[in-house]
Amino acid sequence: MVICELLGVPYADRAVFQQNAATLVAMDSTAQEIAAANKNVADYLADLLRRKDREPKEDLLSELAVQRVRTGELSLEKAAGLGVILLIAGHETTTNMIGLSTLALLRDPAQRQGLLDAPDSAPMAVDELLRYLTIVHAGLRRIAVEDLEVAGVTIRAGDGIVLPIQSANRDPDTFADPDHLDLARGARNHLAFGYGIHQCLGQPLARAELQIALPALFTRFPDLRVAVPVDELPFKDDASVYGVRALPVTW
Numbered sequence: 594m595v596i597c598e599l600l601g602v603p604y605a606d607r608a609v610f611q612q613n614a615a616t617l618v619a620m621d622s623t624a625q626e627i628a629a630a631n632k633n634v635a636d637y638l639a640d641l642l643r644r645k646d647r648e649p650k651e652d653l654l655s656e657l658a659v660q661r662v663r664t665g666e667l668s669l670e671k672a673a674g675l676g677v678i679l680l681i682a683g684h685e686t687t688t689n690m691i692g693l694s695t696l697a698l699l700r701d702p703a704q705r706q707g708l709l710d711a712p713d714s715a716p717m718a719v720d721e722l723l724r725y726l727t728i729v730h731a732g733l734r735r736i737a738v739e740d741l742e743v744a745g746v747t748i749r750a751g752d753g754i755v756l757p758i759q760s761a762n763r764d765p766d767t768f769a770d771p772d773h774l775d776l777a778r779g780a781r782n783h784l785a786f787g788y789g790i791h792q793c794l795g796q797p798l799a800r801a802e803l804q805i806a807l808p809a810l811f812t813r814f815p816d817l818r819v820a821v822p823v824d825e826l827p828f829k830d831d832a833s834v835y836g837v838r839a840l841p842v843t844w
């Protein structure tokens with residue numbers, strides 16, 4: 594809902610991007626399936642951009658349509674492509690982070706209470722949840738632009754590289770007792786948003802959503818608990834963005 598409101602995408606149309614996003618993050622999608630899913634969302638957004646051009650509102654897609662596409666600075670296709678990245682990256686990640694963080698905190702009443710007792714600690718707590726859960730858990734992909742050596746291994750220019758940020762976030766040299774969730778550890782130097790010039794553009798928004806949503810949820814429902822045994826929960830082991838498919842709760 595948040596990313597839809599920011600972009601000016603009607604929330605009622607969410608099936609379009611939720612279904613296609615599932616294909617985009619499924620580890621067994623073929624290149625053709627990924628291209629088709631991308632095109633479905635891009636076509637939907639190109640159409641929306643045309644409507645925004647005719648009837649602009651106060652949202653990001655209207656600004657793109659009026660200030661960039663109408664002026665010829667960006668083609669409609671490029672603008673729709675930007676919209677696809679923001680819409681998919683902006684909902685798939687945060688949604689999964691909220692679900693998994695809720696589960697982690699439901700399983701650890703003492704830390705959950707600590708968060709509620711000290712609302713100012715929410716930013717630090719969210720960084721630890723980002724580190725501990727590292728939902729982008731299939732590694733980041735890059736191509737080496739020059740020969741380099743890492744830990745005695747030579748990587749040649751042109752080689753493909755997978756950078757497992759999920760392992761870096763459990764590096765015992767950086768985070769003591771890394772498999773333990775410790776909301777007070779101060780995990781600001783984690784890599785859950787990537788690193789370098791391509792690190793997550795939406796991280797201030799993602800942080801704000803998590804810092805607001807988690808304390809609000811547990812304040813509103815102090816007796817919230819998982820309604821099924823945890824080992825029966827359906828986890829997204831087959832998707833490049835990790836999460837739970839469903840989290841039945843009761844209170």
Ligand code: HEM
Binds near residue numbers: 596682687690729791
């Ligand atoms: C907890 C939530 C989020 C997590 C864990 C996350 C994680 C990441 C990671 C790991 C990357 C780097 C990918 C790479 O280097 O290959 C990335 C890039 C990106 N993210 Fe996020 N993200 C989150 C939320 C968001 C939101 C809310 C938005 C949009 C509003 C967003 C938009 C983007 C964009 C546009 C990029 C590409 C940046 C570039 O290539 O220059 N993300 N994200």
